Amino acid sequence: MTKNSRLPTNDQFRADFPEFADKTRYPDASVNFYLLQADTILNQDVLGDQFVYLSELFTAHYTELRGRNLAAASAGGVSTAGSGVAASKSVDKVSVSYDNSGTINPDAGFWNKTGYGQEFFWWWSMFGAGGRQLL
DSSP states (O other), X not given: XXXXXXXXXXXXXXXXXXXXXXTTTSOHHHHHHHHHHHHHHOOHHHXXXXXXXXXXXXXXXXXXXXXXXXXXXXXXXXXXXXXXXXEEEETTTTEEEEEOTTTOOTTTXXXXXXXXXXXXXXXXXXXXXXXXXXX
């Protein structure tokens, strides 16, 4: 039984985020696992009408990372890919570095690894932030 009565289902998640329709790359087991993690970590009473969307962003972030790992594993390796724009690379001994300065929130850390995580972090950080004044 879930803690939050409004937790989206696997089908609802895939309908709202159709880019996750490929069940080979994004298996039901992964989606369901991360939906249950969202249920554990997030609270619909605090997040109100944003609960479903934040749960889905949370799930999309982790499911995308898992999908990268599964794709790498099917090719006989592991995913060690970074994120952002490649700033340099090497061919011998294979090396690459990324410039994330224009695309990340320096406070978001791990959430910067996907666009879903970046958006999740922004929305999540708005709760409890209080009023803001724009100049």
